[in-house]
Amino acid sequence: MTSRAETLLRRARERGVMIATAESCTGGLISGAITEVAGSSDIFDRGFVTYSNAAKQAMLGVSAETLAAHGAVSTAVAREMAAGALWRSEADLAVSVTGVAGPGGSEAKPEGRVCFGLAQTGLAVQTQTMEFGALGRGAVRQATVDYALDLLIRALA
Template sequence: MLATAESCTGGLIAGAVTDVAGSSTVFDRGFVTYSNRAKTQMLGVPPEVISTHGAVSEQVAEAMARGALARSDAQIAVSVTGIAGPGGSEHKPEGRVCFGLATSAGCHTETVDFGALGRAEVRARTVAHALALVEQAALS
């Protein structure tokens, strides 16, 4: 079973999974935690992790994935937090997305800089990358 914890994609990963007929056999639930407060309330992300590293960080992605795994009946949880655009900063540019993938074996995180491709394209690539991470974990 899969759970999702999404910020910059706003539920698009869960939507992509549930677009497939029969997905109820593999999808447990999705958390859309766009605000920092939602990340803390719904997923248990410690506020100090957000304040220290920023919402767009591998540390927050890890905490989101671990929180989704703990608060669901899933065996795999994927999380995303990023800057879809427009905007960004020198340190966190538009198109940067941090991913977390949690299982009972632990948590893997990574950051992908998709670039300033526009909001829709960054979100679409984020969904595709997150689903690839889930597929890889499911086959392991």
């Protein structure tokens, strides 16, 4: 059975597309899933692990104003993370994730909420929020990785 990452590698290679990631709640797991596949250097440029707000600002150019107005777990921050990853890499396609893996969360931002951004050269950044629920930290992170890979695959369809 072909893994998501293998499908992504094949599609990106066919289209000559380089990919970057900007990760918060997954801490590099998306990059790890992609680079687990032999030959991924053909399509993977780099991954930004920006767990702290300071890292989001310094590495991806997320604005302090956006963080203050919306908080780190928001589509506004996911949008700026994806755009920053695209701009600060050699990639043609970038995915970003920021969310509450758990345990915990709040009424306003519950455990399992993850915001995604998808940036492609020449196109507006797309964002969406998934509510994976209180599955536990590991399961939320894995669901986030799977969903991010699926977003990248669909963008290359």
